[in-house]
Amino acid sequence: MAVKLRLTKIGRKHAPYYRIVAIDSQKARDGKPVEILGNYSPIVNPPLWSVNFDRIQYWLSNGATMSDKVKALLKQTERPGIE
Template identity: 40%
Template sequence: MAVKIRLARCGRRHLAEYDIVVADARSPRDGRFIEKIGNYNPNTAPSTIRLNEASALKWLFQGAQPTDTVKGLLSKQGIMLRKHLQIGVNKGAITQEQADEKFRLWQAERAQSITQ
């Protein structure tokens, strides 16, 4: 079974909001899903993304493939970077402390760029 992390449309006409869901690739866009892991609202001035990071990481490590849009959203939140760093830890390239420090530095740079 191929599993995807994708958007499911909700909200009213002309004011769409999206749920970020983990679903079988064969199910329809707004059909059955395995788990809802977040919400995305593109209608607010800075787009609002609420995401359960632990669930997203769990599904990525289990092999779920994000769609292009969801991959961009996960990258903005730092989930893809955290996955990349954790793979390095698992292979022994870096330690967990080094990975945590790199992620903390990335968060600080991102917060600084947003405020400017």
């Protein structure tokens, strides 16, 4: 099972709200995740998001890959070691 860290949409139309999840790369965008790692709300200014960095490090050390959007979100943090 190839695990990928990516966003899944849970918000309604015109009010997006996303979860950062670890999910099998073969599943659909809104499929059942292996684990929920955080939240991201782009509506508020500045965007609101919370992330469990310890679990992200765990998944990355076990071979998970990140989507481009998740990688861009995590680069905005000041946490070293997450690229």
